[in-house]
Amino acid sequence: MAKKDKIRRPRAETPKGFRDYFGGDVTRRAEMLAKVAEVYHRYGFEALETSAVETVEALGKFLPDVDRPNEGVFAWKEGAQEGGEQDGDWMALRYDLTAPLARVYAQHRNDLPTPYRRYAMGPVWRNEKPGPGRFRQFYQCDADTVGAASVAADAEMAMLLAxxxxxxxxxxxxxxxxxxxxxxxxxxxxxxxxxxxxxxxxxxxxxxxxxxxxxxxxxxxxxxxxxxxxxxxxxxxxxxxxxxxxxxxxxxxxxxxxxxxxxxxxxxxxxxxxxxxxxxxxxxxxxxxxxxxxxxxxxxxxxxxxxxxxxxxxxxxxxxxxxxxxxxxxxxxxxxxxxxxxxxxxFEITDEKGRPRQFGSVAGGGRYDDLVKRFTGQAVPATGVSLGVDRLLAALEMQSVAPAAPGPVVVTVMDRDRMGEYQSICARLRAEGIRAEVYLGNPKNFGNQLKYADKRGSPAAIIQGSDEAARGVVQVKDLILGARLAEGASLEEWKSHEAQTEVPLDGLVDYVKALLAR
Amino acid sequence: MAKKDKIRRPRAETPKGFRDYFGGDVTRRAEMLAKVAEVYHRYGFEALETSAVETVEALGKFLPDVDRPNEGVFAWKEGAQEGGEQDGDWMALRYDLTAPLARVYAQHRNDLPTPYRRYAMGPVWRNEKPGPGRFRQFYQCDADTVGAASVAADAEMAMLLAxxxxxxxxxxxxxxxxxxxxxxxxxxxxxxxxxxxxxxxxxxxxxxxxxxxxxxxxxxxxxxxxxxxxxxxxxxxxxxxxxxxxxxxxxxxxxxxxxxxxxxxxxxxxxxxxxxxxxxxxxxxxxxxxxxxxxxxxxxxxxxxxxxxxxxxxxxxxxxxxxxxxxxxxxxxxxxxxxxxxxxxxFEITDEKGRPRQFGSVAGGGRYDDLVKRFTGQAVPATGVSLGVDRLLAALEMQSVAPAAPGPVVVTVMDRDRMGEYQSICARLRAEGIRAEVYLGNPKNFGNQLKYADKRGSPAAIIQGSDEAARGVVQVKDLILGARLAEGASLEEWKSHEAQTEVPLDGLVDYVKALLAR
CATH class of the missing domain: 3.30.930.10 (Bira Bifunctional Protein; Domain 2)
Incomplete structure (x- = not known):
């Protein structure tokens, strides 16, 4: 074995042009896409999820909304990793959701209904030079009608977008x-x-x-x-x-x-x-x-x-x-x-230079009658729309005044031998649908537990020492109020509120519910 | 330009080892994952979504649940597509959700709470020889606690899985x-x-x-x-x-x-x-x-x-x-x-050879204290679970007796000049949350419209000729009953039911609602 200190450590970095999404950024997108899917579905579209990988041959090079049709894709030669044979197909990550649709329709056209109405949502990849706000992986969310020549299908797309x-x-x-x-x-x-x-x-x-x-x-x-x-x-x-x-x-x-x-x-x-x-x-x-x-x-x-x-x-x-x-x-x-x-x-936003401008485009589409023809030789009329998911999310965030969703209630650990009891307190809250967890880090420094709860945006910390346990009570520390007091509350607020309250264990769920509903 | 007849057509094929998911297979997975996410979230885990692409260096080669740690990933050299320079990093598709978590934790450890509790769901890719039931892209759905040495974190994972x-x-x-x-x-x-x-x-x-x-x-x-x-x-x-x-x-x-x-x-x-x-x-x-x-x-x-x-x-x-x-x-x-x-x-299922056996493993996990150390040199205790999403879905499908979700109500086109009216009928249904669409294919052959409705699994077809339009009514063809009759219903059923009913336009929504609730 190589000596340990000779091992070069890998860099812990998000690859250039890619991003990681944390917490609310993930769940807000999921919620928005669920709403979009509901409308697509109500309009009669069926879900389709193709794999991220296609042959380069099947993908072709038809980027719908950029001026450079030869912009790159992420591609590799099949089998290149398995001992060096280089005789496999070229494979690539899909750059949109329309090219895979054309492949699927050409492949299954005898089994699919005509018109074939499908919606799809998921990431696509473009091997472009990354820049500010320009990422190499992003979400699209499309609805298309394949096999309908009537412009009624296009009119429907406009209404669907609205x-x-x-x-x-x-x-x-x-x-x-x-x-x-x-x-x-x-x-x-x-x-x-x-x-x-x-x-x-x-x-x-x-x-x-x-x-x-x-x-x-x-x-x-x-x-x-x-x-x-x-x-x-x-x-x-x-x-x-x-x-x-x-x-x-x-x-x-x-x-x-x-x-x-x-x-x-x-x-x-x-x-x-x-x-x-x-x-x-x-x-x-x-x-x-x-x-x-x-x-x-x-x-x-x-x-x-x-x-x-x-x-x-x-x-x-x-x-x-x-x-x-x-x-x-x-x-x-x-x-x-x-x-x-x-x-x-x-609606107006302020651009990087402080000037007002309209937010701009978040979706587009149209009729593309030649995509399936590449495979079959027969022209198949098709029309569709594609949502720019990240831009639409950014727009919603700008308009929203809703506060961030709260973190979990944190049950602190005063005495590590009583972990079972702390988990039971936690289970009571979860059973009533309240988001909760026991502090699972090293419980030695109690201050760290409260810092953790703050960092998680917890609405409350639950504290139970052996004295409280003997009396069947817990202390509930109101962290929302605590944060407000720390930010500088009025003297009246200081006096009229206790940021920490003793609550009987049997009344805990109701107390926390009231605190969350506040 | 090359002559048209010399162009070789691309093959319309799902790449080897990959699959396409249609309709209910997509929505049933989404519904299942939403339920899993709800439990993960209630337990205090935060969502994380990393990009599909990582540097090969950051990924390492640690496959968690196979015996072959050197099994391949899909990888390519950055910049290889841009004019042949080969000096970029090796990039690869993630093979699980844990290796990216280790990278994210090492990268952001000073900003993330400790313990960091995250859940993630999404596709992963393995460059393995495809085989029956063995795909090169599949879903995982994980929850992990990073930075918790206590086995209380492991006990929690077991309860979480249950x-x-x-x-x-x-x-x-x-x-x-x-x-x-x-x-x-x-x-x-x-x-x-x-x-x-x-x-x-x-x-x-x-x-x-x-x-x-x-x-x-x-x-x-x-x-x-x-x-x-x-x-x-x-x-x-x-x-x-x-x-x-x-x-x-x-x-x-x-x-x-x-x-x-x-x-x-x-x-x-x-x-x-x-x-x-x-x-x-x-x-x-x-x-x-x-x-x-x-x-x-x-x-x-x-x-x-x-x-x-x-x-x-x-x-x-x-x-x-x-x-x-x-x-x-x-x-x-x-x-x-x-x-x-x-x-x-x-529960027991029957294997390919007709023998009874238990369904078997659908999830697993455990403690892996060394993954973050690769990046930082410091051991970080971590524990987690991973759901085999496709296997769990297959199990649910075997146990389920629920019929497939119905297709859209199809408003047929008797007279193509009255497309606006057909879309209005459709809009009435959609406004009440009823899935509906106008037939957008070539309306010339009316039989094709009814065949389309059958293929979509439509519960009903709406028909309105100029005579019905003048009288403010539509014909509703009950396709569920129609299918049952076609399969061979009893004489009583034939007599007591009409598969086609005239309904006043104003009563259409209620009539279809009753038909769907049946």
Missing amino acids: DVLEAVGIARGDYVVRVNNRKVLNGVMEAAGIAEDDERTRGIVLRAVDKLDRLGEAGVHALLGEGRKDESGDFTEGARLDIDAVRTIEKFVHGTRIIQDQLEDVANQSRADPLPTSDVNNVEAVRYLRDLVSGSEIGLEGVAELEQIAALLEAQGYGPDRIVIDPSTVRGLGYYTGPVLEAELT | DVLEAVGIARGDYVVRVNNRKVLNGVMEAAGIAEDDERTRGIVLRAVDKLDRLGEAGVHALLGEGRKDESGDFTEGARLDIDAVRTIEKFVHGTRIIQDQLEDVANQSRADPLPTSDVNNVEAVRYLRDLVSGSEIGLEGVAELEQIAALLEAQGYGPDRIVIDPSTVRGLGYYTGPVLEAELT
Whole structure:
């Protein structure tokens, strides 16, 4: 055996770009996901959980919501660990929940119902350079309908997103679901004469339109031409379109701006006064859009689909206060083929530099008709939504005023020979559903036991020496009150409250219940 | 671009050794884990969720419950995907939840409370040869107390396991938690003169003792000597101990058998008659064990610890009908350092060959005092339990007689122009918490819509043609009754039930609720 002092100790570090979640961060997410699952399930979706590992071949490289489709995955060669043979398949961690769905549907399509409606939730992994707020493992929570060509499936996704956001606690008025159709944008680009395979130019134009909200029409204009320098001096290359093309796109952008403003007015009105006061709605907005695609066939097809969606939304009473048609919504490049969705939280937060801004996107999705075709050769229409779980949780945390859930009641150990009795006291509390534990560290230093209880956020510590045991009582130390007193309570509070109370053992459960209910 | 017909299509296959979980298999696990988490939480444990990925260095190679500590993990070299630089760390998927806990505790020990009590649940990965029922990704669900040297922490783990099993639905009497102490076994081997570093011989002896239940004393005898040939003709190499060593071990094994038999009698008695009729209990059993370790110091230390544990269990009323001291319990090699636990389900099932056998182990754990030391150099006492989630789920499924949860009510599409109205009917049902969906496939063939509803396990299909719409009614097709009739119902059933009923739209929700409650 090697000498002990020669052994190099491993570093105890969370791997770069990954994170550990503690206590409430785990349980709050679980509670939120349970609420989302309940809505997905009520809408008729079935759970699916695929393994974290897929063959690289099956995964393909289709990242839905980033601009870099060749971004890396975590991959390894099967068998590479078993004595060096390198002839196995390349395996990888899934980077989203949609690629595994396409694989499962292609694999089981003869046994699954069509349409196949499934929801899935779980971690996904991306081998990206880690950065602030950018992690290599994060949760997604998706619902998809595979095998439904009807845009009724897309309209349902928009309504589903609205219902999910409200179910987890986002108030109506604090979010908006934006709906667009990639065919509309493709139509405008066709009308502007930008070739379908000129991916560079189309990319610049799409990104510019997507930023209309932030840059305004002037900013978009700059990006359609030579380019744009932002406040920090960074220069973004422009599309260098000719004057006719710029005019076509600008007409679309200008009309889009009018639609956005009108629908926002309507939304604000209906939030202030639920009785409708305007005849402008999503259906009207889409009708106006018909003029903006400059006669492009694919554009008109997109508008027709949006008209159907808007009519379905209107019929269910999902007005612009929840869902708006927004022709500037892009939602990633080269992935979606029809309707696209994006859910944004509209309440204001303060950014790192102290400036107010809207919270922004927490979910998105759309129609992707080509994913299953990779496997089977047959196009299978599909549409779905994906929740950014961590961002939505962060939003809920910002809005929440609820205090952290309390730690366990700690039964302290005065006399280590009476451990059985302390565990019995603990068992009484647990039997009544009260979270409790006996202090299991070294009981020698009693101060450490109380420090432990503080660190756990315990509402109370139970103390029983041999004297109390003989009399059938315990001391209950009120740690919530104790903490408040320590923070500087008024003289009256000091006088009117005892932070430690003697309670008969038989009355302990009731006493602690009252203390927790306070 | 390559020609389309030259593109090789990826195979749509679940990777070898992995599995996909559909529908109820996902939700039943989630429900079970929620019940387990509730018990863990009530006992004072805090949730922890680490990332799936760790550095190979931090993970080490300590598999807790298999005989092969060098079994593989899924690993890759960081940066290997980014242009071929190979200078990054080796990364790997976690193979259990304990190694990441040791890393987290070492990393955050100054901020975490001591003892640190945490629970964790999630998938783990093992790069093993897949086989029937042996998967490369599976769930674990653990609770551990780090930083508690007291065996009160181990006693608590045994009680926790019993409470968890009952919380998920295993009846008292259908399980037993076995408790032993590795120091007892090590003491017996010391007394038998088997050197501590003779891992091969110790391994053979431990495996033989572990199988006492199945092989009986004669089988163990053979394995202590030359070896044993089983019914199938397979030969297992023996330990080839000398005659004195065999006698020492056999005395222990014989005493163990007596303890097992006596405690089983007591357990059966107390199940039949809750009033105690015997003075034999775990405390008595351990006292008897004192004679069996042949004066070994480490063995006596182990017995003393078991005495404390037995006394604590007795004080809380956890008798041999739930938890037994069983000196034959081994629980893996070279990992645990003190008390060990194993939870077995005792109800009978039929194995692949049609023979009856007990369901067997579903959880285990014990004390492992050396894991954190790898990082910090300081020994940190720790103890914990791990649930075999898939096995426990399988057991619950075998015991359950509950029918599968119903699918969604399906609102069929008679007239695709009235999609908005069908979605409104659906929304009425959802608003009352009834799972429902509109058929989103191609509505042309109405038979396909009813086939879809059948495949989804729908309780009812809603049908509304233009005639029904004009009269404000819908047809409700009772698919549960329909299925029963199709399976061959009695003539009375045929006569007394209509499988399709006309219901006014306003009465639909109540009608469907009554149908679901039936």
